[in-house]
Amino acid sequence: MQPFTQLTTTALPMRRENVDTDQIIPARYLTAVTKVGMGDGLFSWWRYGRDGKPNPDFELNKPEYAGSQVLIAGRNFGSGSSREHAVWALTEYGFRAVIAPGFADIFYNNSLKNGLLPVALPEETVNMLLDLIEEEPGTTIAIDLENQTVTLPDGQQMGFAIDSFRKMCLLDGLDDMGYLLAKGDAIAAHEAEPAY
């Protein structure tokens, strides 16, 4: 897993609530048997018109937001399907973090397992960030995972919460597999004592 330590980047504002994983990556991209190529399908219903041409009104296609590595969106981001493909699509496209007032549980977990940092901030703060970015595209945002802060160019700083274990995994680029396999004895002991 790609470690996440610090990131300074412009941001893409997505003023929408309940962005579900079907929008992030539609089902037709789920027929793949690898993780590769998901970035092409990212937000494809919104990103492309019926004719397959880019929709110029969609945030992702606006030149002023090109190259942004953080996505800022409304509440309940990543709801719906458990498809990890949604996270693979975001990371392959180039996003390293998502800021929102809240995330769906499965999406949140999937993000942490792929080095995509989900940052939950109060809704007023997210709205302030959306206003700021829409007014001044190109505004840089600095995210520091070690110190759990988001900093704006004027020095304004906001803290965010993250589970300490998950933070360590992200900082070091560790996944759960090694930890779980090291628990072999405890797992075997549990298996030896069924409930009935």
Next chain:
Amino acid sequence: MPGKTLFEKVWDTHVVSQDEGAPAVLYIDAHLIHEVTSPQAFAELRERGLPVRRPDKTFATMDHAIPTRIGVDISLWPADAATQVETLRKNCADFGVPLYDIKDEIQGIVHVIGPELGITHPGMTIVCGDSHTSTHGAFGALAFGIGTSEVGHVLASQCLMQKKGKTFAITVDGELGKGVTAKDIILAIIAKNGAGGGAGYVFEYRGSAIRKLSMANRMTICNMSIEGGARAGMIAPDEITYEYIKGRTFAPSGERWDKAVAYWNTLYSDDDAVFDREMTLDASTLEPMVTYGTNPGQGIGISGHIPTAAELEDPAERRSLAAALDYMGLTEGQKMAGQHVDVVFIGSCTNSRMEDLREAAAIAKGRKVADNVQALVVPGSKAIKAQAEAEGLDRIFSEAGFEWRGAGCSMCLAMNDDKAGAGKYVASTSNRNFQGRQGPGSRSLLMSPLMAAAAAVSGRVVDVREMM
């Protein structure tokens, strides 16, 4: 010390280890897999040279991408679906995982065949790379959807690293009125609590109205816990649960059955257990529900109207409403009764069981699908298909003009060729009304099997109670 909730009892008995400052290592009793979210997990195992730790606790089937009308000869299938199915076959063969193949007698939607085979028991932990794994909570199991990375973790270790969820008691008392069903209960709960309202929680459905429901109906409710934001929803087991499980392929038998029941009887929330949140609902006040928007929380009773922006205080809700109505081609303040439909889909892990099909058939019987409406009935499993055919339901549907299909997820997520066209209104018994969910540009109206059958024969959304 206060008593424990049902969730806490099941959680506590599955914690393998709990290191200071780390999530719990949670043991998984049953792992269900399917063709869409498992290939990359098996690839991970191959890369690391790992075996599947407990193939005997792993069960595979194919449901998401498979066609429901082409038959089992995959040379006739779209290439990508065929590749996924072949990949699953190879992975199951290489790693020794039992596979319920579309070629076999037993196959169907993973959350339909799990309980049908008796794999799902009270007090178990069950996971699957599918968010509707919450379905199995109807048996008093802790069951939730996971991503593909976690599918790999469970394959390799039979465990997951999990943070304990909070508890949310949803008590439903009172008598359901005629034509009002489990689907209406869960749509009403989600409408009240919001699509994201359950994030971080495990629901427990309780109360007299829940206790009266069949297992199929309980599964409908737990299935849509995820649409209310909760990864899992549970119902304490009782005689109805045991009656359902008894005698099924993987059910305990003989002396083990008695031991199992004795244990299962301990699985309920203690009277003095404390929930983090609670809500109540009076079933007698409910009416058939229909969604109008693009998240499952945007639902109303059949006699109600779509909210107007002025009725919503929250700016985010207003924005959500405006975006949904723009996509759906509906107007604020509008009633859903009378809204025309183009397609009707009866199926999915929410509503494709015998009880659902019998209800829909009772409405379809002696009537005809309206002109210009395409109506599909997709049974949840081959066993349900066979049972429905034995009861003559297939003939009732066919005579009424419904298409009778093979088992699978079909138009619930439109990964196969069952897709509604752009702009089409779909009266659907499935669980999600997201944009494009049932085909690019499709517009889903979620409702019960009774209401969907009524919409099929009327060509528009109607109050099914007027037809009963």
